Amino acid sequence: MRKVTFPHMGVSVHPLTVLLQELGNEVIVPAEPTAGTLNLGTKYAPEFACLPLKITLGTYLEGLKRGADTIVTSGGVGPCRAGYYSSLQKRILESLGYSFDMIVFEPPRSHFRQTVTNIKQLNAARLSIASLGYLVYRVWLELLALDRLEAKLHQVRAREIETGEAEKRYREGVAAIQSATSPRAIKEAGKEALRFLEATPQMDRPEIVKVGIVGEIYVLLEPAANLYIERILGELHAEVRRSMSVTGWTMDNAVVEGGGFDVKKAAALYLPEMVGGHGQDSVGHTILYAKEGVDGVIQLAPFTCIPEIVAKGILPKVSEDYGIPVLSIFLDEQTGQAGLRTRLEAFVDMLRTKKLRKRAVA
Amino acid sequence: MSDILVVGIPQSLKYFDFSRAWESMFSAAGVEWVYSGPTTKTVLDMGVESCVSEACLPIKLIHGQVASLIGRVECVFLPRLVNIRGRTVFCPKFLGLPDMVRASLGNRVRLLSPRIDLRSGTAATCLNVFRFARSLGSGTLKAVSACGKFVSAVSFDAANSTSSCVAALDEAKRTGPVIGVLGYPYLVEDDYVNMGLLNKLRSLGARVVKLGKVGERELTRFDREFEKQVFWYYSDRVVKTGFYLCRNKLVDGLIHLTAFGCGPDAIADKLLELEAKTDKIPYLTISVDECTGEAGIQTRVEAFVDMLTRKPVRPRVGDAKEVRYA
Numbered sequence: 084m085r086k087v088t089f090p091h092m093g094v095s096v097h098p099l100t101v102l103l104q105e106l107g108n109e110v111i112v113p114a115e116p117t118a119g120t121l122n123l124g125t126k127y128a129p130e131f132a133c134l135p136l137k138i139t140l141g142t143y144l145e146g147l148k149r150g151a152d153t154i155v156t157s158g159g160v161g162p163c164r165a166g167y168y169s170s171l172q173k174r175i176l177e178s179l180g181y182s183f184d185m186i187v188f189e190p191p192r193s194h195f196r197q198t199v200t201n202i203k204q205l206n207a208a209r210l211s212i213a214s215l216g217y218l219v220y221r222v223w224l225e226l227l228a229l230d231r232l233e234a235k236l237h238q239v240r241a242r243e244i245e246t247g248e249a250e251k252r253y254r255e256g257v258a259a260i261q262s263a264t265s266p267r268a269i270k271e272a273g274k275e276a277l278r279f280l281e282a283t284p285q286m287d288r289p290e291i292v293k294v295g296i297v298g299e300i301y302v303l304l305e306p307a308a309n310l311y312i313e314r315i316l317g318e319l320h321a322e323v324r325r326s327m328s329v330t331g332w333t334m335d336n337a338v339v340e341g342g343g344f345d346v347k348k349a350a351a352l353y354l355p356e357m358v359g360g361h362g363q364d365s366v367g368h369t370i371l372y373a374k375e376g377v378d379g380v381i382q383l384a385p386f387t388c389i390p391e392i393v394a395k396g397i398l399p400k401v402s403e404d405y406g407i408p409v410l411s412i413f414l415d416e417q418t419g420q421a422g423l424r425t426r427l428e429a430f431v432d433m434l435r436t437k438k439l440r441k442r443a444v445a
Numbered sequence: 446m447s448d449i450l451v452v453g454i455p456q457s458l459k460y461f462d463f464s465r466a467w468e469s470m471f472s473a474a475g476v477e478w479v480y481s482g483p484t485t486k487t488v489l490d491m492g493v494e495s496c497v498s499e500a501c502l503p504i505k506l507i508h509g510q511v512a513s514l515i516g517r518v519e520c521v522f523l524p525r526l527v528n529i530r531g532r533t534v535f536c537p538k539f540l541g542l543p544d545m546v547r548a549s550l551g552n553r554v555r556l557l558s559p560r561i562d563l564r565s566g567t568a569a570t571c572l573n574v575f576r577f578a579r580s581l582g583s584g585t586l587k588a589v590s591a592c593g594k595f596v597s598a599v600s601f602d603a604a605n606s607t608s609s610c611v612a613a614l615d616e617a618k619r620t621g622p623v624i625g626v627l628g629y630p631y632l633v634e635d636d637y638v639n640m641g642l643l644n645k646l647r648s649l650g651a652r653v654v655k656l657g658k659v660g661e662r663e664l665t666r667f668d669r670e671f672e673k674q675v676f677w678y679y680s681d682r683v684v685k686t687g688f689y690l691c692r693n694k695l696v697d698g699l700i701h702l703t704a705f706g707c708g709p710d711a712i713a714d715k716l717l718e719l720e721a722k723t724d725k726i727p728y729l730t731i732s733v734d735e736c737t738g739e740a741g742i743q744t745r746v747e748a749f750v751d752m753l754t755r756k757p758v759r760p761r762v763g764d765a766k767e768v769r770y771a
Binding site: 128129130131132133136158160161162163164166167169170171173174175178353354355356357358359360362386387388389390392393394395396397399400413 | 525527534535538541542544545548551671677708709712716719732
């Protein structure tokens with residue numbers, strides 16, 4: 084039986100664990116990345132590699148130490164570096180003396196045969212295509228439910244009366260969704276969890292500002308990588324809108340491949356070229372947020388992230404043209420939470436003052 | 446618009462590889478051009494002012510060179526290079542460069558940035574160049590001749606390095622160590638940026654092997670080596686050249702010259718480092734940025750060359766039993 088591990092990315096961990104277990108593998112569930120994970124990754128990764136490479140390398144090392152013999156991960160076709168992670172990480176881990184299989188899922192439409200081979204390799208239980216379809220459907224429902232619940236949490240947290248109440252309810256909801264096994268039970272649990280979360284005692288604060296978060300996918304979706312920025316913002320009474328979710332990304336990249344047309348269209352005037360990663364999306368989402376009346380945008384990216392540097396070069400112009408404040412934050416292994424908090428406080432204060440002043444004039 | 450248009454060409458990034466192609470294109474189109482001139486401190490400072498702080502040195506530098514052309518010319522030529530060979534593309538910063546420059550300096554100068562992507566076929570590229578030449582005000586005939594000149598120059602430049610490195614090195618009577626200096630042309634060829642690294646090495650008695658010394662055929666054989674080809678044009682060449690030099694023990698030491706924060710180099714550097722380690726070739730990474738001091742580089746280079754000189758001599762090229770490939 085294969086002992087499989089994979090990168091830890093936000094809410095996707097439990098659904099993927101279920102998927103791989105049902106396929107007949109033993110899953111070494113990746114632990115939530117800690118400072119230790121990052122240190123481990125940083126030790127062996129190239130100095131100027133971006134944060135996601137370092138964190139995932141650390142996660143793999145932890146998994147291999149716990150006995151994993153197979154790593155399942157995503158590939159990519161460039162020009163973002165993330166597409167080359169798997170090859171480089173394989174070489175690095177092998178140079179450290181580990182032996183393991185690396186199963187890399189490339190975009191399925193352009194790498195169809197490879198995808199089929201990968202699934203066969205992982206399908207130790209020899210599930211039929213129909214049961215595979217059922218399994219994927221079930222996992223998808225769970226992902227959807229978790230994504231929705233997380234998005235709701237970002238709204239509710241800004242209004243909760245007692246700090247931490249929303250998150251407590253969120254965790255209960257997550258546990259309920261995760262313990263459900265049939266599609267119907269998952270849907271039910273998802274609805275119930277949403278209701279329960281909405282019932283958090285809240286008050287309508289006039290000072291609430293809406294903040295959109297754009298940027299690179301891994302630091303957006305993995306709270307441990309962005310130092311729990313959504314929680315900090317929620318505690319500052321900022322309602323968070325995030326431009327990306329696991330399900331949304333999967334739809335755009337694995338199912339449709341090259342989806343997200345409205346975003347690309349919005350960005351076309353400023354950045355018509357696909358620069359890889361989410362550079363174009365960052366620009367496009369910022370424009371869409373500005374049109375939707377979001378008060379400010381935070382761009383989150385790992386230090387040295389190439390597409391986001393291009394986006395950062397363009398965002399000041401967008402900010403000026405659309406009158407939307409943009410704060411770019413580049414994260415690396417040196418970033419501390421206190422420093423981040425100070426910057427966020429200042430940013431939210433500025434947004435709030437701007438909003439209240441505008442309201443006073445109107 | 447005046448009759449004779451003067452176009453400014455920044456003398457960095459693509460200049461070192463493509464200046465010949467640009468020149469033949471513009472002269473065929475009947476357009477005059479001026480270069481921004483070699484890098485100086487002033488130019489670099491202008492770039493640092495107008496560019497995002499996270500960008501790498503060469504990107505800051507080209508911002509500076511565009512800025513230095515403002516007032517001297519009506520428009521600046523800054524093509525969007527996407528692909529010129531095989532399936533490799535250029536670094537995302539190259540792809541988004543015209544947009545970055547437009548966002549920061551766009552209101553002060555007009556940018557000409559035709560998209561060059563040979564994946565879409567020679568015909569499509571010709572059409573692009575033709576439209577571009579027409580937009581500069583040249584007649585149909587001149588525009589046609591411009592695309593011919595341009596396309597032949599680009600495809601020739603990409604394929605011209607066929608001379609074998611082995612022969613070139615063999616005939617050299619060795620006095621000092623042979624050192625491979627790998628890095629992108631805009632770092633290795635720009636003496637201001639690399640603080641005269643090549644001359645420093647040569648004055649220490651070393652012989653320098655650069656990118657382009659290994660033939661195209663030798664490089665393509667390394668395609669099998671990687672489960673995935675390195676995506677970026679320059680990085681792909683650097684990595685393969687490094688692998689070739691290491692595998693065949695053609696150099697005594699390898700220096701990888703990189704810009705601080707260079708994205709593709711984070712990958713390329715590690716690949717080269719792992720390979721050099723396997724082949725027991727001493728390996729040094731020198732990264733430069735706008736704050737790099739010359740003394741620091743001097744010290745590191747001297748130490749590296751000293752170490753190579755004291756190290757027992759590598760097996761001579763002729764002694765290598767066979768040339769190893771993947």
